[in-house]
Amino acid sequence: MMDVGRHPNIKLLAYSEIESISGYIGNFHVRVRKKARYVDETQCTACGECAKVCPVAVPDEYQLGLSLRKAIYIPFAQAVPSAYLIDMKACLGTNPIACGKCAEKCDKKCINYDMQDEIIEFDAGVVIVATGMDVYDPTELEEYGYTRYENVITSMEFERLISAGGPSDGHFIRPSDKRRPKTVGFIQCVGSRSERRGKPYCSNICCMNTVKDTLLLKDHYPDVEAKVFYIDIRAFGKGFEDLFKRSKEAGVQYIRGIPGEIIEDPVTKNLKVMVEDTTTNRISEHELDMIVLSVGVTPRADMPEVQQLLTLSKTPDGFFMEAHPKLKPVDAPTSGVFFAGCAEAPKDVKDSVTQASAAASRAMTVLSAGKIKLEAITSVINPEICRFCTICAQACPYKAIKVEPKKKSIELIEAMCKGCGTCGAECRFGAIKMRHFTDEQTYAQIDAYLEEDPYNKIIVFACNWCSYAGADTCGGARLQYPPSARLIRTMCSGRVDEDWVLYAFRKGAPIVVVSGCHFVDCHYIDANRWTQKRVEKLWDKLEKLGIRPDRLFLEWISAAEGQRFAKTMIDIERHRQRVTKEEIEYTMKVLSEQK
Amino acid sequence: MPDEADFKCLRCGAEFKLHYVKGVIEERTCPRCGSNSVRLLKKKETAGEPGK
Numbered sequence: 001m002m003d004v005g006r007h008p009n010i011k012l013l014a015y016s017e018i019e020s021i022s023g024y025i026g027n028f029h030v031r032v033r034k035k036a037r038y039v040d041e042t043q044c045t046a047c048g049e050c051a052k053v054c055p056v057a058v059p060d061e062y063q064l065g066l067s068l069r070k071a072i073y074i075p076f077a078q079a080v081p082s083a084y085l086i087d088m089k090a091c092l093g094t095n096p097i098a099c100g101k102c103a104e105k106c107d108k109k110c111i112n113y114d115m116q117d118e119i120i121e122f123d124a125g126v127v128i129v130a131t132g133m134d135v136y137d138p139t140e141l142e143e144y145g146y147t148r149y150e151n152v153i154t155s156m157e158f159e160r161l162i163s164a165g166g167p168s169d170g171h172f173i174r175p176s177d178k179r180r181p182k183t184v185g186f187i188q189c190v191g192s193r194s195e196r197r198g199k200p201y202c203s204n205i206c207c208m209n210t211v212k213d214t215l216l217l218k219d220h221y222p223d224v225e226a227k228v229f230y231i232d233i234r235a236f237g238k239g240f241e242d243l244f245k246r247s248k249e250a251g252v253q254y255i256r257g258i259p260g261e262i263i264e265d266p267v268t269k270n271l272k273v274m275v276e277d278t279t280t281n282r283i284s285e286h287e288l289d290m291i292v293l294s295v296g297v298t299p300r301a302d303m304p305e306v307q308q309l310l311t312l313s314k315t316p317d318g319f320f321m322e323a324h325p326k327l328k329p330v331d332a333p334t335s336g337v338f339f340a341g342c343a344e345a346p347k348d349v350k351d352s353v354t355q356a357s358a359a360a361s362r363a364m365t366v367l368s369a370g371k372i373k374l375e376a377i378t379s380v381i382n383p384e385i386c387r388f389c390t391i392c393a394q395a396c397p398y399k400a401i402k403v404e405p406k407k408k409s410i411e412l413i414e415a416m417c418k419g420c421g422t423c424g425a426e427c428r429f430g431a432i433k434m435r436h437f438t439d440e441q442t443y444a445q446i447d448a449y450l451e452e453d454p455y456n457k458i459i460v461f462a463c464n465w466c467s468y469a470g471a472d473t474c475g476g477a478r479l480q481y482p483p484s485a486r487l488i489r490t491m492c493s494g495r496v497d498e499d500w501v502l503y504a505f506r507k508g509a510p511i512v513v514v515s516g517c518h519f520v521d522c523h524y525i526d527a528n529r530w531t532q533k534r535v536e537k538l539w540d541k542l543e544k545l546g547i548r549p550d551r552l553f554l555e556w557i558s559a560a561e562g563q564r565f566a567k568t569m570i571d572i573e574r575h576r577q578r579v580t581k582e583e584i585e586y587t588m589k590v591l592s593e594q595k
Numbered sequence: 596m597p598d599e600a601d602f603k604c605l606r607c608g609a610e611f612k613l614h615y616v617k618g619v620i621e622e623r624t625c626p627r628c629g630s631n632s633v634r635l636l637k638k639k640e641t642a643g644e645p646g647k
């Protein structure tokens with residue numbers, strides 16, 4: 001932090017919030033609200049005299065409420081900038097001044113009760129999202145009695161209690177009687193790996209955090225008995241297994257089993273747990289002075305705001321989705337945006353630093369090049385044909401289309417366009433063409449597939465990233481699927497135009513399948529929502545025309561789901577066999593008349 | 596349930612209730628066969644029916 005604060009090329013905007021980010025890679029414009037801290041940070045020497053006279057005491061957030069701070073405070077000892085700020089919600093009042101003791105005491109006259117928020121605007125070429133994570137709150141797990149039982153704490157609270165800069169100056173004491181505990185239990189996977197409560201994923205860091213905590217505890221107090229209750233210990237990083245062994249050698253007991261309940265002795269405030277050790281199949285009872293809940297990590301509560309700012313997408317666990325898990329692990333789907341740390345997934349310090357370094361390098365490759373290479377697959381808008389209905393701008397997941405109906409102007413920012421083609425599929429006036437995967441190419445493929453024996457063909461539109469790759473996985477695994485399936489690749493299922501589907505039916509296709517990524521996997525943020533909307537409308541349209549809607553299928557198949565692809569195709573082949581020649585001929589006739 | 600509607604799977608024909616809020620697009624999966632070809636069953640007009 002100090003290094004960052006002192007670096008000549010880094011401007012640190014602490015105690016600030018981003019209000020908006022507009023533009024695109026190389027041309028972002030950022031608007032920041034720098035909140036009033038009521039203390040001139042350039043003059044404050046952090047002498048602390050002001051806090052000494054402040055009469056207000058509120059729970060200290062940094063110490064997790066285990067100690068108090070004043071209304072004028074420095075968030076934590078190593079905070080950058082090293083300057084105080086006033087928590088106006090806690091202050092006795094400055095209008096009129098109710099107390100004013102801090103201002104009276106400050107020799108350097110840094111305190112200004114009239115300070116206002118400041119709006120700062122600047123341009124940026126790239127953005128790195130390093131917004132971090134939150135920690136699971138185990139209060140909902142009533143059986144563990146967190147907040148009811150004083151001596152049940154979380155791993156974060158343990159961290160504060162054993163820290164030299166903590167509320168007890170590094171003396172590890174139990175909250176109920178301020179005495180040093182003799183036995184400490186650690187319960188793992190609290191709020192992690194649970195489908196019912198908390199989060200279904202492994203939080204990645206808790207096992208090693210507990211191993212480290214036990215070593216710290218044994219190092220400070222060798223006579224303390226430490227017991228860890230776990231499902232399995234995931235010590236997969238470099239040197240982690242050694243650390244785990246050291247912990248066991250130090251005398252820490254590892255018991256494979258998670259207690260179902262914590263019971264507090266109302267007199268001694270000791271805690272009792274029963275646990276079935278799954279390595280011995282024996283049930284044992286343990287009386288402990290203190291229990292540390294090893295809590296998992298969760299996506300930050302304010303992620304939706306950040307997501308909105310940068311048009312990002314999230315994975316099912318709620319963390320930000322990278323552009324590609326293997327090939328672009330630090331890039332966001334939006335060009336020029338990169339991830340560092342737990343904003344993308346739970347990770348430890350080493351992995352966070354690795355990703356941050358990678359993000360910085362990725363950012364530098366963009367900035368040092370001075371220009372960017374774009375994929376040639378973008379939309380092309382013909383303003384002569386456009387009716388300025390704005391549907392394309394609404395459909396674009398990247399907000400790359402700027403339309404002003406009143407001015408009759410439309411513009412595509414090519415640097416923002418990723419070529420999903422959803423705009424082209426939504427435009428009802430033919431004003432948008434794609435540079436690749438053109439209508440003509442698609443019609444030519446449909447024609448070729450249905451030229452001979454159309455009744456025995458299933459036309460499958462498959463998106464490049466998931467369904468087409470899923471078909472590939474299916475083939476690679478030598479899984480059998482009916483030869484009637486004829487695949488047409490599109491970049492995104494959002495590109496599948498209603499007219500393509502109707503054209504295939506008009507040309508005699510018995511069945512059409514539109515297939516793409518599961519919602520959470522969509523490589524174009526949310527483009528496949530438009531696919532679903534379109535298919536739903538098509539079902540209604542077909543029904544109105546007297547065509548069975550169950551001749552058009554919508555299937556989400558991921559790249560890994562080769563088996564699902566095969567099963568889907570086998571199932572749909574049965575449907576194809578039930579489509580009669582009369583039905584197909586009727587469809588062809590009706591749709592030709594419609595044309 | 597106020598936020599539920601009837602759906603029909605076009606692949607296996609199963610009818611079931613799923614979470615539904617008008618205007619909100621969600622990934623829908625048939626609980627029986629796993630297909631996503633899940634269509635909202637629109638309520639039939641009942642005004643003209645005898646006795647109603």
Ligand SMILES: [Zn+2]
Nearest residue numbers: 604607625628
């Ligand atoms: Zn089904």
